[in-house]
Amino acid sequence: MTRIRFRFRRPDGLTDGGSSPRGLVVCTPTSRVVQKDESIMLPLPFVARLPDDGSDLVVALQPTGRDWCWTIREQVSGYTHVRRVIVPDSVQTLDYATLGEASWASSATAGGLVHSMRVYSGVITLDAHVPAASLKPSDNVTVGDTCVDSTGRVWMITGLVDSDVVFGVDTGVTLGGKGERGASFLSGMGRPSDLTQGIVGDTYIDLTTGDVYQLRL
Structure with a gap:
């Protein structure tokens, strides 16, 4: 377990630092x-209150792994803020403010964005022929690519006929609408933000462009 020190201050115009x-x-x-010890830690919350005497709050947290992190919800003096933090394995007490965060990263390579998922504005049916130019993104379309239609249904491209x-x-698979969870995929209009819900390893698709993102540590 790693000990994490939480220190919050509110401005008061009187004391140095609040x-x-x-x-x-x-x-x-x-x-x-x-x-x-082969026990299972469940994804359930626990609450730690800031000490009434104004001293620092110290909480022991399990060090995070490659595929999970801690969601910390700060509820302080009417102010609420949420972070997804990475907790290293340390024998020293670490300051909460210095912990790194998991973030949504574009699925990019040196050659550019990986377009394994595409978007089509209409409804796709089995064996439908659709102009490749109508997909977003429409570049480098190939057999094996997947595409989500206007209903959120995910289809796979199995053939190329002329320009179709x-x-x-x-x-x-049906994607959740506007960021709701669906089979490990998230979706929404526009790029994901720090407020976009998800767990490490989740995939998010921007339905306006087809760009794919993954929540990474």
Whole structure:
């Protein structure tokens, strides 16, 4: 376990650095975690209250892994803020303010954005032929690419005929609307922000461009 020190201050115009506020922090692991003793830590929250005497709050947290992190919800003096933090394995007490955060990263390579998922503004049916130019993005379309239609259904391209693509496989996956969870995919209009919900490893698709992002540590 790593000890994390929480120190919050509210401006008061009197003291150097501000005074200690009242409030609490809610800590939740983003997924089920198998611990060293083979017990399972469930993705359930626990609450730690800031000390009434104004001293620092120190909480012991399990070090995060490659595929999960801690969601910390700060509820202090009427102010609320949420972070997804990475907790290293350390014998020293670490300041909460210095912890790194998980963030949405574009699925990019040296050759540019990886377009494994595309968007079509209409409704796709089995074996439908659709002009490749009508997909977003429309560059480098190839067999095996997947595409989400206006209903959120995900289809796979199984053939190319002249300038058309053929959708021969219904994947059975339907994306959640506007960021709601659906089969490990998230979606919405526009790029994901720090407020976009998700757990490490989730994939997000921007329905306006087809750009794909992944929540990474």
